Amino acid sequence: METLWPQIERLLAQVTKPARYIGGELGAQVPVHRPDVAAWLLVYPDTYEIGLPNQGLQILYELLNERPDSVAERSYAPWVDMEEAMRSAGVPFFSLENHLPARAFDILAFNLSAELVYTNVLNLIDLAGVAVRAADRADHDPLVVAGGHCCFNPEPLADFVDCFVLGDGEEAVGEVSQVVAAWKVGGPVPGAPAGADPGSRETLLRALSRLPGVYVPSSYEPAYAPAGDDDPHPGAVRLVGTTPRYPETPALVEKRTITDLGEWPYPRQQLVPLIEVVHDRLNVELFRGCTRGCRFCQAGMITRPVRERPADQVRTMVMDGLDRTGYDEVALTSLSSADYSGIESTVTSIIEDPSCSGQVSVSLPSLRVDAFTVGTAAQIQRVRRTGLTFAPEGGTWRMRQVINKLIREEDLYAAVDAAFSQGWRRVKLYFLIGLPTETDEDTLGIVALARRCVEIGRGYHKGVTVTASVGGFVPKAQTPFQWFGQNTVEELTRKVHLLKDAARGVRGLTVRWHDPKATAVEGIVSRGDRRTGAVIEHVWRHGGTFQEWSEHFDLGRWTAALDAAGMTLEDAVYRHRTEHEVLPWDHLSAGLHRDFLWQDWTDALAAHGLEDCRWTPCYDCGACTGFGVEHVVASAVPPAGGSQGTGQDLSTGGQVPVRFLPTAPSGAAPTPGTGARDPVSAGERRG
Ligand code: SF4
Numbered sequence: 249m250e251t252l253w254p255q256i257e258r259l260l261a262q263v264t265k266p267a268r269y270i271g272g273e274l275g276a277q278v279p280v281h282r283p284d285v286a287a288w289l290l291v292y293p294d295t296y297e298i299g300l301p302n303q304g305l306q307i308l309y310e311l312l313n314e315r316p317d318s319v320a321e322r323s324y325a326p327w328v329d330m331e332e333a334m335r336s337a338g339v340p341f342f343s344l345e346n347h348l349p350a351r352a353f354d355i356l357a358f359n360l361s362a363e364l365v366y367t368n369v370l371n372l373i374d375l376a377g378v379a380v381r382a383a384d385r386a387d388h389d390p391l392v393v394a395g396g397h398c399c400f401n402p403e404p405l406a407d408f409v410d411c412f413v414l415g416d417g418e419e420a421v422g423e424v425s426q427v428v429a430a431w432k433v434g435g436p437v438p439g440a441p442a443g444a445d446p447g448s449r450e451t452l453l454r455a456l457s458r459l460p461g462v463y464v465p466s467s468y469e470p471a472y473a474p475a476g477d478d479d480p481h482p483g484a485v486r487l488v489g490t491t492p493r494y495p496e497t498p499a500l501v502e503k504r505t506i507t508d509l510g511e512w513p514y515p516r517q518q519l520v521p522l523i524e525v526v527h528d529r530l531n532v533e534l535f536r537g538c539t540r541g542c543r544f545c546q547a548g549m550i551t552r553p554v555r556e557r558p559a560d561q562v563r564t565m566v567m568d569g570l571d572r573t574g575y576d577e578v579a580l581t582s583l584s585s586a587d588y589s590g591i592e593s594t595v596t597s598i599i600e601d602p603s604c605s606g607q608v609s610v611s612l613p614s615l616r617v618d619a620f621t622v623g624t625a626a627q628i629q630r631v632r633r634t635g636l637t638f639a640p641e642g643g644t645w646r647m648r649q650v651i652n653k654l655i656r657e658e659d660l661y662a663a664v665d666a667a668f669s670q671g672w673r674r675v676k677l678y679f680l681i682g683l684p685t686e687t688d689e690d691t692l693g694i695v696a697l698a699r700r701c702v703e704i705g706r707g708y709h710k711g712v713t714v715t716a717s718v719g720g721f722v723p724k725a726q727t728p729f730q731w732f733g734q735n736t737v738e739e740l741t742r743k744v745h746l747l748k749d750a751a752r753g754v755r756g757l758t759v760r761w762h763d764p765k766a767t768a769v770e771g772i773v774s775r776g777d778r779r780t781g782a783v784i785e786h787v788w789r790h791g792g793t794f795q796e797w798s799e800h801f802d803l804g805r806w807t808a809a810l811d812a813a814g815m816t817l818e819d820a821v822y823r824h825r826t827e828h829e830v831l832p833w834d835h836l837s838a839g840l841h842r843d844f845l846w847q848d849w850t851d852a853l854a855a856h857g858l859e860d861c862r863w864t865p866c867y868d869c870g871a872c873t874g875f876g877v878e879h880v881v882a883s884a885v886p887p888a889g890g891s892q893g894t895g896q897d898l899s900t901g902g903q904v905p906v907r908f909l910p911t912a913p914s915g916a917a918p919t920p921g922t923g924a925r926d927p928v929s930a931g932e933r934r935g
Contacts, residue, residue, distance in 0.1 A: 394413070501836050841869060
């Protein structure tokens with residue numbers, strides 16, 4: 249295979265940020281390709297700056313390059329200027345390591361972490377010189393594979409992707425490699441149907457469809473029928489089932505789950521980018537899964553159960569990583585990092601390690617306010633203090649009961665107080681609008697909460713800033729809210745105006761919001777069925793790439809595409825689904841029983857909360873019971889604080905379990921804001 253580097257190099261002077269395209273980062277590998285191994289091109293379908301830090305991609309990159317039957321290179325979406333230069337010079341999509349054409353790889357594997365990148369996926373397949381529709385590909389064209397959270401409703405991309413991997417990829421990619429490598433050399437293909445033509449693409453796909461966690465859409469047939477009278481739109485054409493085409497194909501594809509994160513200490517050699525990227529720091533994964541049970545959160549639902557990395561392995565990965573990369577900041581990542589059992593001792597042991605010499609800061613993305621303590625506040629970012637972010641998500645306690653984010657106002661105020669008391673001056677709060685049962689009182693509660701946080705901060709510092717960042721809620725597959733009809737663009741826009749008006753004149757408070765039009769488009773894709781593929785293709789063919797980027801996003805392209813496909817926003821996005829409606833992802837399982845999700849949905853409508861099952865009896869959601877696995881925690885002690893699972897009275901909130909240090913920073917007011925508290929109550933709860 250011949251490198252494209254000479255042709256690529258000639259284009260670099262014409263484009264912005266040429267370093268996006270050259271590779272050679274610390275941690276990059278330059279694999280040697282062989283005819284008998286499966287060659288993977290791992291693609292993040294957004295820019296280098298967004299895609300490079302992606303930990304899932306980096307983990308698979310290392311694992312595949314360690315295997316004897318595979319090699320892996322990387323690529324990211326070229327920005328529009330580079331794409332234009334490539335297309336006019338006839339340079340196809342290429343890899344960063346050897347600068348090989350994407351077509352030379354056996355597998356183009358896309359990471360799908362957001363719906364708005366789907367048009368980029370089509371664009372990159374096309375830029376690779378591969379047929380965009382899977383049905384049009386020849387036997388030896390690259391296999392198009394996808395993984396990531398969005399694969400739990402893969403149907404909108406079913407016409408373009410040959411196979412999806414559901415759940416954890418660590419083990420599954422090795423199994424896919426084995427099948428592809430065997431097929432490639434014409435040997436016996438594991439799992440191939442008896443008597444199948446060994447060299448055909450169909451044989452390969454049917455063999456892959458027998459691997460656990462691998463979904464091959466061409467092996468399934470969707471069926472449609474006019475809706476009955478119980479449907480809000482009788483006569484509309486609805487999906488009535490998605491069934492296997494072949495006897496050996498499983499009727500239900502279940503996700504993969506690795507049971508022991510301690511067996512997978514990856515990435516061992518995190519990539520250090522050549523230019524500034526998002527999350528530009530060492531990242532070490534603390535745990536996978538989350539059982540807090542926030543009903544809007546797809547990531548929490550589909551990654552159950554909780555699997556914590558052993559604390560000593562976390563420390564080793566941090567120390568080795570800092571030493572190797574030269575970073576002076578490490579993020580301990582997960583869906584809710586303060587929930588890691590023993591978080592304070594882990595953070596302290598990193599910061600106090602002699603090799604860090606007081607120069608390393610630790611950040612905990614996704615902080616849960618009711619597990620945030622002054623002790624944590626004091627430890628994290630002891631070296632460098634940037635902004636702190638909390639996500640109460642709902643503006644009132646009622647709203648937070650509906651979404652099962654059981655954070656009392658006192659929880660939030662105490663956490664914010666803790667942060668300001670330790671010297672922070674900037675706090676960011678994340679909220680959702682357009683949630684089920686939301687009233688204007690709930691929406692306006694956002695400003696009330698944020699305003700109070702400003703007041704608390706003023707007790708410590710003059711120039712505090714609180715930013716309320718507001719996103720529109722998009723119902724996601726495999727969650728209790730999968731049946732909910734999303735708010736319209738107009739309704740979300742009205743709510744944004746309510747918030748802007750209420751926040752006007754509040755010094756120190758800024759409200760930021762996500763474009764409601766982009767929220768509507770996410771909704772088209774997040775719960776779309778296979779017919780949505782025509783919409784995505786139409787948008788792409790009419791120039792709609794980089795739809796995550798506001799300068800390239802255009803709702804008009806999407807509504808025109810819906811029109812062309814005979815679909816409407818009302819039906820695709822804003823419509824409530826009924827209990828027995830067949831959903832496009834019903835033949836795929838994230839482990840959660842459908843009846844558990846429906847029960848949780850009815851509990852939501854009754855504003856009834858559920859405790860964290862990590863520390864309470866199991867509700868039999870299916871994620872552990874169906875797979876013979878269970879939560880793995882690094883410590884037997886629940887995390888500090890918490891409305892859920894730590895005995896707090898869910899109806900009244902109980903005592904806020906925030907720890908206060910005995911000393912306040914110099915110049916700080918004694919106990920402003922949240923009222924007098926016992927300064928040494930150290931995480932204890934009252935009755
Ligand atoms: S099976 Fe039980 S313990 Fe496991 S995640 Fe579901 S409710 Fe929690």
